[in-house]
Amino acid sequence: MVRVRFAPSPTGKLHIGGARTALFNWLYAQATGGKFILRIEDTDKLRSRQEFVDEILESLCWLGFLHDEIYYQSQRTDIYLEYAQRLLRQGKAYTEKSPAGSGEAIIYKVVPQKIKIDDLIRGTIEFDATTIKDQVLVKSDGTATYNFACVVDDALLSITHVIRGDDHISNTPKQVLLYQALGFKVPAFAHLPLILRKEGGRLSKRTGATAISDYRRAGYLASALVNYLLLLSWSPGADREIIDIKEAIKLFDIRDVNKTAATFDLKKLDWMNNQYIKTSDSHWLLEQLIPVLKEKGLIREGDFDANYLLSLVKLFQPRLARLNDFAEWADFFLLPEITIDEAAQDKFLKNDLSREFQLFSEKIDGLKDFNVESIERCFRELIKELNIESRVLIHPIRVALTGKTVGPGLFEIIYYLGKERTKERLANFIRQERR
């Protein structure tokens, strides 16, 4: 039975790199019918915080990586101590007074030897133990170090495959030494390539808005983010990019993971997210959006037309890179007063179009069947009568109605805006004295 683990330290939010590690562990467990274990590495009392534990748990849940078991290292201190004592008794470790003199650390004595690691992704990696310093197992404050707690836990929790970032490669020989000293079976290792920033260098907690919760808040869908992350070092082949997680589980093999570090490309994520938004159920998208719209003051609790909103979501769905952009792009449908983009006004409303707007307004008003087709028909009639090109009028009307130069088709905009609001907004640009 395969048992893998994701072991984050709650010293920060779950970020892109961590999410990717969690993804491959979870995916491998699903693909092999194994267990996905979560271990909170909170041995650093100073930097570990409960709010980060909550945040990590919430993000993992949102991404869909549900764990089968969970452990907290802070609750397992006695276990680590017991094993450290054993190594001490066997003469494999020694104690040393801390520089501050406050306590005694337990240190493992490295025995010179060659260490071989068979990495599932990279093949054999060899190390010479003479380049490794003696390893602190228990700090003078009585808490276990990362490498020691990690080995004891992985062994005791029967972890069969340690799948983690590349940055842990140099920890691996140290850990193998400890497995051997403790008489534990050495698990299989798979070191994932790192995710790099566009500017070069690794993507980490310190390098910007990489927290999963930030992506969620910006309107990225979990499915799209997972799909994108998956593609960062694995490929389903056959030129496929959009892949359902269920299908990925069927095709996934840890051995097929790439060795090369990948650069995180937000533009491609945006494209991917749009692919998912396009094909998502509109009702579901609206459900996600309602809290956002409330927060932005675009709708009020218990005072909105869900069917109307649903139509708007459908209207914008094909062109949203981030779901939450809807709030900004569709605001003119929901606000009583619109803000006209200054550049748009200069470009399309600097000429006086009172007569044209007035005529169009009247035609709209006279429409018996008010629908997208009839609106277009009456617009086409008007430009024919005025003997002008449609673009001469179409862009100014869009700006007058929406305040923006881009958006869905004008006739759909008018239809969903309704007769009254269309007339009202056009009237704002009709100079009375000219009539």
Next chain:
RNA sequence: GUCCCCAUCGUCUAGCCCGGUCUAGGACAAGAGCUUUUCAAGCUCUCGACACCGGUUCAAAUCCGGUUGGGGACACCA
């Protein structure tokens, strides 16, 4: 400094393991055009890579060695 990892279009990748089917395929981005209803939507097209040097071989993106470049690790952090 020491140790380790990596190397295909700007980016993500397919191909590499099992050399010939690769004048290297796809996607994102970019550029051009179409859509005369905009683009942040859609469609079409274009640009664009086997890091370098040797070796093995009839034949190398694919195998081997080196160079260069990039990355990571060297804590009583995790």
